[in-house]
Amino acid sequence: MPYATYEHQGRRHVGRVSGDQLIPLDGLTELGRDTPTEALAAATELPGQAVSVDDVYLCPVVPRPDKIICVGLNYLTHVGETGRDLPDYPVMFTKFASSLIGPRDDILLPAESSQVDYEAELAVVIGRAGRRIPREQAAEHILGYTVANDVTMRDYQYKTHQWLQGKTWDHSTPLGPYLVTPEEADVSAAGIRTILNGRKLQDSDTSRLIFDLPTLIATVSEFTTVLPGDVILTGTPGGVGYRRDPQVFLHDGDEITVEVDGIGSLTNKVRREA
Incomplete structure (x- = not known):
């Protein structure tokens, strides 16, 4: 439900x-x-x-998660467009709870960044605490699924080899609209896409994840205890704005939709921060 x-x-x-x-x-x-x-x-x-x-x-489906673990470079198409080698271990970074916004809130463009990008993602919410969870038991720890737009300030992301400063701006990451329980959803091959002002820019499905959900839960729980309400963003497919030619970034007045079939969709207006 x-x-x-x-x-x-x-x-x-x-x-x-x-x-x-x-x-x-x-x-x-x-x-x-x-x-x-x-x-x-x-x-x-x-x-x-x-x-x-x-x-x-x-509100954001989970307004105050203890942890938000994000996975980068987890679709072959996204790895390909970045020119990077195929990872043999998940690329991970974190967000803060203060970065989350509701599913109908405006995405605010900060004055400091001119390269604000979109990333459609399936998000997993943990329902049962665990540490060193075996891959075959990972499904028992899932409360449900929701949709995220991992809005990224690319000019800040690439200031250093670490991505934190580009990934966790306050009030930047829509999460929602609803939590869908595993009994109601099949995410083994769910379509995932981004539509910006009516133009489809990302279009893939979750069967193309390099590291699947059980692997991600097992990997994360190896080094930290996952708790109820923790959120794992599972990565974005190819088609991000920074890697397009010409590049595509978010601008004041845009409308952006992120969809995951069977889970829901987020539609947010884009506004310049006062």
């Missing part, structure tokens, strides 16, 4: 998505560390307090 974290009349809730309605779950205020798989499944619904999706603010 899909779930959302939302705000209504000044209060934050977790709700089950039912058509265009959100049915709040008693006692839950946001998806995250306090909503492991068992807690979410056992929560009592309050159908008498259902609200329309159009009448609420949709």
Whole structure:
């Protein structure tokens, strides 16, 4: 079942998505560390307090994850367009929770960067804590899936050999709109794409991941304990703006959509930061 974290009349809730309605779950205020798989499944619904999706603010699906682990160079087409060698171990970096924005929020272009790029990604949310998780048990630790746009300031990313300064700007990364549970989704070969102002710029599917989801969970949990609410961004396919000729970057007034089939889509306006 899909779930959302939302705000209504000044209060934050977790709700089950039912058509265009959100049915709040008693006692839950946001998806995250306090909503492991068992807690979410056992929560009592309050159908008498259902609200329309159009009448609420949709938060990032997980507003305050303990960790956001991102994977780079995880599609063959993206490795190819960068001219890099095929990795034999996942390329990883982190984001901060402060980088997340809601699925309907504007993407803000900072004054300091002139090379703001897009990256369509499938995101995995952890539902059960674990350390050194065997690959064959990784699925037991997944709470669900959502969609992310790993907005990247390329001119800052490549200032050093580390990518942190280009990847974790405040209020830059849409995450949502909903969390879709594994029982409701097949992500073995889900289509993934980016559409900028009506022009399709990325188009692939998750069967083309170099390191699949069980491998990523096993790899991450080898060196750190994954916790409920942790988010893993699984990488972007080829077609990013920085590698195009001519290059394509986000500009004030753009509208960008990221879609993952069976999981959802994000559509955000792009605005110059005041």
